[in-house]
Amino acid sequence: MCLFDWFRRGKVSAIPDPLWASTIAALPFLAKLTDDEQRRLKALAESFLAEKEFTTAGGLQLSDEICVAIAAQGCLPILNLGLAAYRDWVGIVVYPNEFVVPRQLADDSGVVHEYDDVLAGEAWQGGPLLVSWHDVQMAGAGYNVVIHEFAHKLDMLNGEADGMPALHSGIGEAEWQDVFTAAYDDFCRRVDRDEETIIDPYASEEPAEFFAVLSESFFELPDVIHDEYPALYDLLRRYYRQDPLARR
Numbered sequence: 001m002c003l004f005d006w007f008r009r010g011k012v013s014a015i016p017d018p019l020w021a022s023t024i025a026a027l028p029f030l031a032k033l034t035d036d037e038q039r040r041l042k043a044l045a046e047s048f049l050a051e052k053e054f055t056t057a058g059g060l061q062l063s064d065e066i067c068v069a070i071a072a073q074g075c076l077p078i079l080n081l082g083l084a085a086y087r088d089w090v091g092i093v094v095y096p097n098e099f100v101v102p103r104q105l106a107d108d109s110g111v112v113h114e115y116d117d118v119l120a121g122e123a124w125q126g127g128p129l130l131v132s133w134h135d136v137q138m139a140g141a142g143y144n145v146v147i148h149e150f151a152h153k154l155d156m157l158n159g160e161a162d163g164m165p166a167l168h169s170g171i172g173e174a175e176w177q178d179v180f181t182a183a184y185d186d187f188c189r190r191v192d193r194d195e196e197t198i199i200d201p202y203a204s205e206e207p208a209e210f211f212a213v214l215s216e217s218f219f220e221l222p223d224v225i226h227d228e229y230p231a232l233y234d235l236l237r238r239y240y241r242q243d244p245l246a247r248r
Contacts, residue, residue: 080241091128123152151215163207
């Protein structure tokens, strides 16, 4: 039984200090936050847990550890943006491992092909967010399925995910497009010539995935983003209103 199962939605309850401390200690990129940032993140995570509904699939039993680990990581990107950035959706579905989503794809001749997509996470437009608990626990070395999927949710706030989230004052669409597209095109060229990259090559799939993967790296491997794409690092720093590199 998860601690938060019996919470009424809209009622904020405190995360027990020992559980919060163990969650932070297990995630180096959160342990590097200042004391003030950790206090604010905890308060944000508590409000997040009061608003969202967790369910599990595949026989996984929901627990306090699962709820808090996902809330803490998911709230990091919005630490200085606010919980309203995650409005218009409620559900989080947690699978024990990678899960299968049936797909249909029509080819140029109109023939529909069916196939199974094996995923570690997925964010649905206007719907729930799905993650593998196994992959959630792999966070900390540049791979973070929670931040990845929550970045997609930020991207979807202004429509279909396209690599440009809803921008706040101080960042114009033209500037975002110029900086983001230049970095994306360069990264795609590197992947196309089979260059080994620290950044996950999956980022070259499409602009939406580039934004999600680069958001993972921004929080977990900020030095890599800063060194390889300094203009994009600065853009993400201004968008998220955080400077992970300064925490190191």
